Amino acid sequence: MERIFDERRRGIRHKVVLPWRRTLEVCWSNIRHRMGRCVLSFVCIAVAVAFLTSATTYQLIISDLLHSADVHTQAVLERAGMFVNDEEAVRRQHDQRLWLMALSAFLCLVGISNTILMSVTERYREIGTLKCLGALDTFVVRLFLVESVFVGVLASFAGAVAGYGLGLVQAGAALEFPLLSAGACFRVLGLVVPGAVTLGTVLTMLAAAYPTYVAARMKPVEAMRTEV
Amino acid sequence: MADMREIVRVQEVRKSYVMGAETVHALRGITLIIYGGEYISIMGPSGSGKSTLFNMIGGLDKPTSGEVYIDDVDIAQLEPYELAWLRCRKIGYIFQTFNLIPVMTALENITLPMVFAGLDADSARDKGAELLKLVGLGERLNHRPAQMSGGQQQRVAIARALANDPAIILADEPTGNLDLKTGREIIGLLKQLKEERGVTTITATHDMKMLDVSDRVIWITDGMVGKIQQREELEIKVGTIDGREV
Numbered sequence: 001m002e003r004i005f006d007e008r009r010r011g012i013r014h015k016v017v018l019p020w021r022r023t024l025e026v027c028w029s030n031i032r033h034r035m036g037r038c039v040l041s042f043v044c045i046a047v048a049v050a051f052l053t054s055a056t057t058y059q060l061i062i063s064d065l066l067h068s069a070d071v072h073t074q075a076v077l078e079r080a081g082m083f084v085n086d087e088e089a090v091r092r093q094h095d096q097r098l099w100l101m102a103l104s105a106f107l108c109l110v111g112i113s114n115t116i117l118m119s120v121t122e123r124y125r126e127i128g129t130l131k132c133l134g135a136l137d138t139f140v141v142r143l144f145l146v147e148s149v150f151v152g153v154l155a156s157f158a159g160a161v162a163g164y165g166l167g168l169v170q171a172g173a174a175l176e177f178p179l180l181s182a183g184a185c186f187r188v189l190g191l192v193v194p195g196a197v198t199l200g201t202v203l204t205m206l207a208a209a210y211p212t213y214v215a216a217r218m219k220p221v222e223a224m225r226t227e228v
Numbered sequence: 229m230a231d232m233r234e235i236v237r238v239q240e241v242r243k244s245y246v247m248g249a250e251t252v253h254a255l256r257g258i259t260l261i262i263y264g265g266e267y268i269s270i271m272g273p274s275g276s277g278k279s280t281l282f283n284m285i286g287g288l289d290k291p292t293s294g295e296v297y298i299d300d301v302d303i304a305q306l307e308p309y310e311l312a313w314l315r316c317r318k319i320g321y322i323f324q325t326f327n328l329i330p331v332m333t334a335l336e337n338i339t340l341p342m343v344f345a346g347l348d349a350d351s352a353r354d355k356g357a358e359l360l361k362l363v364g365l366g367e368r369l370n371h372r373p374a375q376m377s378g379g380q381q382q383r384v385a386i387a388r389a390l391a392n393d394p395a396i397i398l399a400d401e402p403t404g405n406l407d408l409k410t411g412r413e414i415i416g417l418l419k420q421l422k423e424e425r426g427v428t429t430i431t432a433t434h435d436m437k438m439l440d441v442s443d444r445v446i447w448i449t450d451g452m453v454g455k456i457q458q459r460e461e462l463e464i465k466v467g468t469i470d471g472r473e474v
Contacts, residue, residue: 129327
């Protein structure tokens with residue numbers, strides 16, 4: 001009978017592999033067959049990002065208009081309760097806007113973390129099984145990260161675009177739609193959408209990385225025993 | 229029969245779990261040797277520690293003290309990639325709860341260990357289809373676990389365990405979730421694989437039907453080896469239920 005280990009256990013390091021092509025195939029298959037769960041994660045991430053984006057878009061548009069010297073714009077702003085000529089009030093409103101953006105970023109973080117944490121932890125048993133079949137910790141982390149990046153990018157993009165549109169509508173409704181110049185809108189678009197997509201994707205990745213890393217480091221038997 | 233080369237050696241293995249304020253001693257110093265090509269049943273009631281021992285032998289958990297040697301190598305000393313290689317290429321696991329990946333088809337489940345072993349997609353597909361045929365599910369390539377019965381899922385799990393031609397098959401209560409007839413079929417299949425492929429088969433079970441096919445039976449009581457019996461020493465009495473032999 002053949003021996004399991006040869007004398008020096010040579011070449012073993014390169015004998016357990018997960019090629020990138022197969023990683024993508026497995027991830028795509030997982031997404032396709034867990035469509036219900038993925039749609040739920042997608043919606044949660046998109047809503048969180050849309051909330052952040054709409055708040056940010058609204059605030060940036062207002063900030064932009066506050067710098068305008070146009071008398072009509074100033075009149076509209078004052079009518080909407082924004083004190084153009086009171087520096088103290090402008091600073092106070094600026095702080096409030098920052099606070100609102102920070103709060104929406106925090107809600108975005110909590111929303112995404114919760115969604116992704118749940119979708120990873122409910123698969124601990126699967127992670128244990130993968131390890132029994134010979135997956136290295138890095139394979140498990142890679143499989144789950146690629147999947148989360150895929151969902152994260154798409155959902156963040158959808159959320160950012162929707163949020164941007166909502167932010168514009170909100171600003172236009174609060175003031176006057178003709179005040180929203182194409183230049184300002186594009187400037188804000190270029191700032192907000194890439195930022196929100198990056199933030200949403202990074203948050204999704206971080207939220208997925210932590211529980212996956214924890215599960216991948218567990219002994220297989222512990223991962224398989226974990227009930228969520 | 230066995231070629232009398234040591235393939236697994238368990239040396240004074242102890243395992244304790246801390247549960248709240250209490251320490252549970254699941255294994256209390258187990259020593260045993262398993263030879264290549266043997267069919268071993270680790271028998272014992274629930275809570276006796278047989279599944280814990282199974283996990284130790286399979287490198288799925290680490291002992292609190294003591295060593296498990298596979299082919300004279302202490303598996304606690306293996307690097308993570310060596311342990312992954314051992315699980316991937318040399319040991320095939322079968323679980324009571326089947327543990328198939330629910331979103332994958334039977335064929336995808338079977339070919340997954342082959343992916344980790346670096347087999348190309350076409351060869352993996354061919355080999356997977358062949359293994360499914362071997363376990364009697366040649367027509368169920370594209371069925372998902374939820375579309376199969378318990379017995380069929382366990383057959384897929386057995387085919388998956390054989391994916392990379394392992395030297396050892398470890399089965400934890402393989403018939404635990406199956407009815408009598410299906411359980412017998414699974415035992416028959418394991419016996420057939422052992423005979424045809426010379427795979428060392430180690431099962432942790434409390435299914436007495438398993439006695440009939442075992443070369444040796446290791447009785448575990450209270451985390452210790454109660455006795456080890458050779459096949460010839462066993463008094464197997466065949467009974468009937470509903471007029472059928474069991």
